Amino acid sequence: MNCLICVGAAQRILCDGPWEERDCPDCGRYRVSDDLILALMDQGQIFDIAKTRGWLDTRRVEGAVPSIEVHQALLVS
Secondary structure, eight states: OBOTTTOSBOEEEOOSSSEEEEEETTTEEEEEEHHHHHHHHHHTOEEOHHHHHHHHHHHHTTSSOOEEOGGGOOEEO
């Protein structure tokens, strides 16, 4: 399985709800909403890897697995 952020090798974590969860050695553990994945594919967009990793790091301070939804996404064309 691939990381949804950097496309490197990542472990897929099974989770409930409309999410894809990954554990990547470089990006860490995170969830991405199914709606965001579809929007990325539909628009031909990708994550800004450095900005997304930084955003995830700030969210991990809260203790939960960070979740990226459409309204939080950092997109690059």
